[in-house]
Amino acid sequence: AQSVSQHNHHVILSEAASLELGCNYSYGGTVNLFWYVQYPGQHLQLLLKYFSGDPLVKGIKGFEAEFIKSKFSFNLRKPSVQWSDTAEYFCAVNRMDSSYKLIFGSGTRLLVRP
């Protein structure tokens, strides 16, 4: 079955540290890829998305992600995190041949210490 794996369940960083959150998926066909963020007590917000083209995608709030097709990966990065980045981050994938259903990873809870 298709799955999305987020390897880091909990990450704790100090402000200004660099961030990389891993995301791998198991489907071999064409996919759309997403990273969502959920701040405490708030709803899901889209950080960035990849449909096609340049595999390095830039999103909001200084986040970026790189799609590496050969590795089935779509890792999220930010060079310097802030306390306000404390949130839960979800990677999600949908297959181009499905009914646009999103398969979510288990999420990574990021805590940034001031």
Place this chain on the structure above:
Amino acid sequence: GAVVSQHPSWVICKSGTSVKIECRSLDFQATTMFWYRQFPKQSLMLMATSNEGSKATYEQGVEKDKFLINHASLTLSTLTVTSAHPEDSSFYICSASNDREQFFGPGTRLTVL
């Protein structure tokens, strides 16, 4: 991005009663809407896919008679939790799709006493 609303944002009900949750796409017409469930500190689990004017498609393990979905128009889908029990307490989230991307509502927290 597009705006999706949910109503109510939270609800508390007694065991055995039914609860209806509304999901509206405010500024676009959504041919497909999705309903998710999120348990505390867990990821979103897709419950069903709702298409306007047709029956919803439920994911494996989701009881269609318990979670009734009605997609009456291109801007409104409703989820009714029938005969709710404490184990149905959860955070229910809807999304509306423009065929490439999903836009998420703020969620509804259901507590069944």
